[in-house]
Amino acid sequence: MSLIECDNISFTYDTKVALKDLSFTVDSKDYLCIVGENGAGKTTLMKGLLGLKSVSSGKISFYENLKQNEIGYLPQQTVVQKDFPASVKEVVLSGCLNKMGLRPFFMSKEKELAKKNMKLLGIENLANRCYRELSGGQQQRVLLARALCATQKVLLLDEPVTGLDPVASNSLYELISELNKSGITIIMVSHDIEKAVKYSNKMLHIQKDKVFFGTTEEYVKSDLGKRYLGGVE
Amino acid sequence: MEVITEIFSHSFMVRAVIVGLLVSLCASLLGVSLVLKRYSMIGDGLSHVGFGALAIATALNVAPLLVSIPIVVISAFLLLRISENSKIKGDAGIALISTSALAIGVIVISMSTGMNTDVHNYMFGSILAMSDSDVILSIVLSIVVLILFIVFYNRIFAVTFDENFSKATGLRANTYNMIIALLTALTIVLGMRMMGSLLISSLIIFPALTSMRICKNFKSVVISSAIISVICFFIGIVASYSYDTPVGASVVVVNIVVFFIYTIIGLIKGNIKGR
Numbered sequence: 451m452s453l454i455e456c457d458n459i460s461f462t463y464d465t466k467v468a469l470k471d472l473s474f475t476v477d478s479k480d481y482l483c484i485v486g487e488n489g490a491g492k493t494t495l496m497k498g499l500l501g502l503k504s505v506s507s508g509k510i511s512f513y514e515n516l517k518q519n520e521i522g523y524l525p526q527q528t529v530v531q532k533d534f535p536a537s538v539k540e541v542v543l544s545g546c547l548n549k550m551g552l553r554p555f556f557m558s559k560e561k562e563l564a565k566k567n568m569k570l571l572g573i574e575n576l577a578n579r580c581y582r583e584l585s586g587g588q589q590q591r592v593l594l595a596r597a598l599c600a601t602q603k604v605l606l607l608d609e610p611v612t613g614l615d616p617v618a619s620n621s622l623y624e625l626i627s628e629l630n631k632s633g634i635t636i637i638m639v640s641h642d643i644e645k646a647v648k649y650s651n652k653m654l655h656i657q658k659d660k661v662f663f664g665t666t667e668e669y670v671k672s673d674l675g676k677r678y679l680g681g682v683e
Numbered sequence: 684m685e686v687i688t689e690i691f692s693h694s695f696m697v698r699a700v701i702v703g704l705l706v707s708l709c710a711s712l713l714g715v716s717l718v719l720k721r722y723s724m725i726g727d728g729l730s731h732v733g734f735g736a737l738a739i740a741t742a743l744n745v746a747p748l749l750v751s752i753p754i755v756v757i758s759a760f761l762l763l764r765i766s767e768n769s770k771i772k773g774d775a776g777i778a779l780i781s782t783s784a785l786a787i788g789v790i791v792i793s794m795s796t797g798m799n800t801d802v803h804n805y806m807f808g809s810i811l812a813m814s815d816s817d818v819i820l821s822i823v824l825s826i827v828v829l830i831l832f833i834v835f836y837n838r839i840f841a842v843t844f845d846e847n848f849s850k851a852t853g854l855r856a857n858t859y860n861m862i863i864a865l866l867t868a869l870t871i872v873l874g875m876r877m878m879g880s881l882l883i884s885s886l887i888i889f890p891a892l893t894s895m896r897i898c899k900n901f902k903s904v905v906i907s908s909a910i911i912s913v914i915c916f917f918i919g920i921v922a923s924y925s926y927d928t929p930v931g932a933s934v935v936v937v938n939i940v941v942f943f944i945y946t947i948i949g950l951i952k953g954n955i956k957g958r
Contacts, residue, residue, distance in 0.1 A: 500851035519853025525845065534719060536844060537900035544841040548852040554834045580899035600852040 453478045453516055453604065453635055454499065459508030461494045468494040471508070474654050474663040476604075478514060481627070481636045483646035483666075485678065486656040492639045495656070496608060499637070519548050522601030524593050526608050532582060538592050539577045542568055545599030560599075567595040571625065587618030594625070598634075605629065607638040611645075623649060643678055690924050698813040699877060699930070703916050705825035706874035707934075710886035711912030712832050713867050715905050716843045718891040724777045725762050725864070726884035729871045731781035732758040734880035735788035736872075737805050742795035748820055751872045758784075759868035763860055808879030808931035810923070821873045828866045835862060840901050878931040886912065889938035896942075896949035915941055 454476040461469045469491035476482055486492050497503040498510065501518045512518060522545075545567075546560040568574040571591045576584065581592060590610055597605055607626065611619035619642075627649050630636045640646045646653065653669040655662040655678065662674045669675040690696045717723055736751035743750070758780065765776035792802050813821075832839070841849045842859045849856045867887070875883040890908035898904040919934030926933075 500847075502847060502850055517853075519851070521851065523848050523851040525847050525851075528845070528847075530719060530721065531844065533895075534844060535895050535898055535900060535904045536840070537902075540840065540901050541844060544837065544844060545848075545852070547838060547841050547849070547854055554837065556837065578900075583899075596848070600848075606851075 451478050451514060452476065453480075453512070453514055455511045455513070456499075457509045457511070459498065459505045459510060461491065461498055461503060462506040463494075469498075469656070472656065472661060473508075476635060476637060476652075478603075479630070479633060479635055480652055481630045481650045482638070482652045482654060483650040484637065484639045484654045484656070485641070485643055485646055490656045490658065492656065493608070496606060496639055499606060516603055520601050520603055522597030522599075522603075522605045524590070524597050524605065524607040524610055526612060527589070534582055536581045537578050538568070538573060538581055538584070539564065541581055541592050542595045542599060545596035548600050563599055564595070567598040570598070571595045585618070586614050587622060590614065590618075590622055591625070598629075602634070604635045604637065607636065609639055609641060611640075611642060647675075647679065686921060686925050690921065695811055695813070696920075696924065698815070698818045699810045700917070700920060702813055702818055702821045702873065703877055703920060703930070703934075704913055705821060706870060706877075707886055707890075707912040707916040708909055709825050709828040709832075709866070709870040710874060710883075711890035711908040712829070712905060713863060713870060714887035714889075714891040714912075715894070715901075715908050716839050716863055717867065717887055718895075719843050722766065723884070723888050724774060725759070725766070726867060726871060726887040728762055728777040728781040729755055729759055729868055730875050730880040730883045731788075732784040733872055733875045733883075734805050735784035735791070737876070737880075738788035738791040738795075742791050746816075747876070748817060748872060752869065755868045755872050756865060759864040760861060763864045804879075805876070806879055806881050807929055808875070808877050808882060810877060810920075810930045813877065817876075824869050824873055828869060831862060831866060835859060836905075839863065844901075878934065879929075882931040882935050885935045885938060886916075889935070889942060890915070893938070893942045893945045896945040897952065911938075911941055 452475040456472060456474050458471045458473050459469070460467065460471055472495070484492055484495065494503060498505055500521060500523055542564045543556055543560060546556065546563055550560070565574065568577060571594055573588065573591050573595060576588060581589065584592065610626070611622055614622065623645055626636060647666055647670060650666050653662065653664065653666050655669065655674050660674060662669060662672055670679065690700070717726060733751050733755050736754040737747050740747040740750035762777055762780060789802070838854060838859050841854060842856045846856050871883055874886060878886060890912040891904065893911055894904045894907040898907050915937040916934050919937040920930055922928065922937065923930045923933035
């Protein structure tokens with residue numbers, strides 16, 4: 451069953467075309483990796499999926515009762531966050547806001563959801579720690595827990611292992627894979643082609659004039675895939 | 684203690700203390716978000732716009748708050764827009780607007796009343812600036828600011844911490860940015876005549892920065908900022924009365940002292956932890 455369908459979508463900045471006539475679908479429980487060179491439009495595509503940027507032509511459709519604001523998002527760290535005084539609990543709880551309508555304060559329902567997700571990601575013992583004092587891997591887990599509070603369906607991850615050491619990034623990959631197996635659809639923008647091929651079941655490769663979309667097995671055999679994986683095999 | 688009873692025997696001092704405390708409280712709460720969002724300069728820019736507005740109000744001989752509130756609120760939205768998406772980068776845009784407003788204000792003053800004590804009072808504040816109607820307006824607006832801040836507290840946190848995530852998960856981040864800008868504009872207009880347009884932004888920036896030396900989570904930063912701000916204002920105004928120094932400057936000096944105390948405590952704490 452497809453969950454998200456992108457039909458010939460294009461994005462433009464002023465007059466510059468960032469992405470042109472791209473079509474792909476994301477099925478429920480997929481693990482889709484989006485790869486491509488810098489400037490190919492990966493970030494733009496992600497903003498489009500999140501509704502932060504509107505398409506200039508084409509259409510993005512959501513199915514199975516998925517609303518655009520139900521896509522959990524793991525953004526890259528911003529400068530603001532590096533010295534932000536917030537406890538882990540506060541950050542995770544803020545992910546629950548989209549379910550609250552106009553209600554101003556958190557109730558036990560939200561607090562329990564936050565607790566559950568912290569437990570799932572193994573950070574419940576950090577609940578009262580200060581976010582900025584955590585290691586990179588722990589911070590990513592916190593943001594992942596926040597994203598899980600916002601969604602039970604789809605997670606969109608923007609280069610989640612950037613800046614992490616190999617041990618931390620491996621364990622984050624395992625964690626994401628676990629989440630995928632538990633039924634959460636994963637869309638990940640990544641530079642780490644080796645890991646992308648290892649974990650994903652579908653690949654989307656965007657380049658200036660070429661696009662590959664298909665299963666990971668097909669990708670490994672395709673010209674684009676072979677060239678990209680060249681250094682690995 | 685005697686000084687304090689003496690202060691409260693003057694009605695102009697009572698007015699100044701009431702308005703000052705409320706404005707300090709509002710400014711410190713909003714300050715946490717503004718400082719963390721790297722918007723500190725918006726406060727500064729707005730106060731200069733407020734200066735221009737005050738000058739125009741005086742020249743036209745109308746109630747200062749009535750003119751300056753709409754002008755500053757509009758500028759606040761404008762500044763926010765500039766810092767979000769524009770070819771002119773945020774900091775430069777703010778400098779542009781604030782110096783323009785300052786220049787226009789100075790020209791209006793020199794054409795109407797001439798450069799006199801008015802200018803001095805606008806720049807550095809005056810404790811005599813508050814009339815009874817100002818006090819009532821200030822109290823009402825401060826309460827509005829406080830209520831809105833408390834109601835939107837969780838959303839303000841989310842938008843401050845991660846605007847893109849908030850937008851992506853369906854929170855109207857731009858609306859909350861507007862609310863923050865609106866509240867800031869109101870607070871600045873209320874406080875600037877007493878604190879002075881050159882000094883009012885310190886009320887926004889200092890308490891938040893001071894609290895961040897020590898506090899580790901958002902809620903404690905907010906609460907500590909509010910307490911620091913109110914205490915610093917009170918010490919400042921008492922000192923100003925006792926030593927006959929300008930109010931605005933005295934409050935800022937107290938804030939500087941507290942900032943250094945907190946910085947030192949923060950460093951010591953950090954060192955102990957580091958070992």
